[in-house]
Each structure stands twice: as C-alpha cells, then as structure tokens.
Amino acid sequence: MSDRLHFTGTVRDLKHAAICARLRRRHQPWLMRWGVLAALVVYVAVLLGLVILANATDMRLPEWSSYLPFAALMAALIGLFTWRRRHVWESVRNAPVRQAPLHYQLSAEGLRITGEVSESLLRWPAVLEVIEDPEGLLFLTGQMEYIVIPTAAFADAAQMHAARDNCLRWISAAHR
Known part of the structure; x- marks a missing residue:
C-alpha cells in the first residue's frame, strides 16, 4: 500500500x-x-x-x-x-486549529497559512475581495466566508494597507 x-x-x-x-x-x-x-x-x-x-x-x-x-x-x-x-x-x-500559532505568507501564488497543526494555500482566483477590518485583513471567499490575517500580525496600519494593495494587484493579475 x-x-x-x-x-x-x-x-x-x-x-x-x-x-x-x-x-x-x-x-x-x-x-x-x-x-x-x-x-x-x-x-x-x-x-x-x-x-x-x-x-x-x-x-x-x-x-x-x-x-x-x-x-x-x-x-x-x-x-x-x-x-x-x-x-x-x-x-x-x-478548536485546536484556532489555538496554534499561524504563519501567514502572501505571494503572487496566494495566501499560504502554515501552523503546527495545519497548512493551507488560498489561491487568488478564489478570493472575491480583500477588506481591511478592525480585526485584520479579511479575504472573502464568499459573502459570509472569509480567512483573516489578524491585526496583531501586522506591525502597523501602513503595513496592513500595503499588504492589501499587493493582494489586490495579485488578484487582478490572476483574473486576466
């Protein structure tokens, strides 16, 4: 086997x-x-x-x-x-997956989330919208479905805004 x-x-x-x-x-x-x-x-x-x-x-x-x-x-x-x-x-x-520390990586490929108990990749064509929220950067995959990078993961609001701008650029490139 x-x-x-x-x-x-x-x-x-x-x-x-x-x-x-x-x-x-x-x-x-x-x-x-x-x-x-x-x-x-x-x-x-x-x-x-x-x-x-x-x-x-x-x-x-x-x-x-x-x-x-x-x-x-x-x-x-x-x-x-x-x-x-x-x-x-x-x-x-x-839930155990919510308790473990997570590492977030943004690239032209998509959002990769790696943790002690999980690993996932969200490719840009699956993302409908990226929203800056008080809780963090929300990646909407449906009207009420999202994946979030918490605010605490960013050094400041400018870094979150720059990350959102990069994501929007990658999303538009993925939809061409």
Whole structure:
C-alpha cells in the first residue's frame, strides 16, 4: 500500500444543511437543540396547571397570575439563547486549529497559512475581495466566508494597507 492517497472531487453538490444537522446532533447538548420546544411545553403545562388549580379549588386567581408563566417563558428563552450562543462561540474558539500559532505568507501564488497543526494555500482566483477590518485583513471567499490575517500580525496600519494593495494587484493579475 502506498504512503499517499489521492482523491479528486467537488463540494458543489454536498448537502450542507444535512451535514450541519448531523454535526448539531453529534456536538450540541440536547437542551441546545430542543430547549425552545421544551420551554413551550413547560409553558403550556404551567398554564393548564393554573386553570386546573383554579377550577379544582374554586379559588379565583389574581388577574396578573396568567402573566407569570409567560414571564417565566421569556426569561427561560433569553437564558437559553444566551447559554446557546456562549456554548457555540466557545466550541469554535477552542478548536485546536484556532489555538496554534499561524504563519501567514502572501505571494503572487496566494495566501499560504502554515501552523503546527495545519497548512493551507488560498489561491487568488478564489478570493472575491480583500477588506481591511478592525480585526485584520479579511479575504472573502464568499459573502459570509472569509480567512483573516489578524491585526496583531501586522506591525502597523501602513503595513496592513500595503499588504492589501499587493493582494489586490495579485488578484487582478490572476483574473486576466
């Protein structure tokens, strides 16, 4: 058997939504996936419980008591969404490829990123736009997809601007 395996393919026809759904089932806690439905079920159960309690005991509940389950539902949903956002960002931020130091090299060939655990080359025809952002130099490969060279990698704003100018020159040369 050889030490190298080679494959050729395209991701054009992949079912990205199905892949994301499988990854959510694999990596997200149950409450993260079903928390809203569980909160709604508890809300309806509490409302029904209040009605049953009022009818079974012949007591008249104050008018404001019907708003308590709704307030609890809203508080639960806000807490759930806050917890979910924090969990998602921590899982992205803690990925090993994001923790290792990276070396960025710009050339006429493209953007080469080398690190302890990864190596990649982004060729200029794949870059739609290069944007200077407060977070760094963004290389857009889609409307919401980007690769970034962080601001801290540059000595100053002038160096970032010069790098962007060079990238734009290389991109225009690649599209000729």
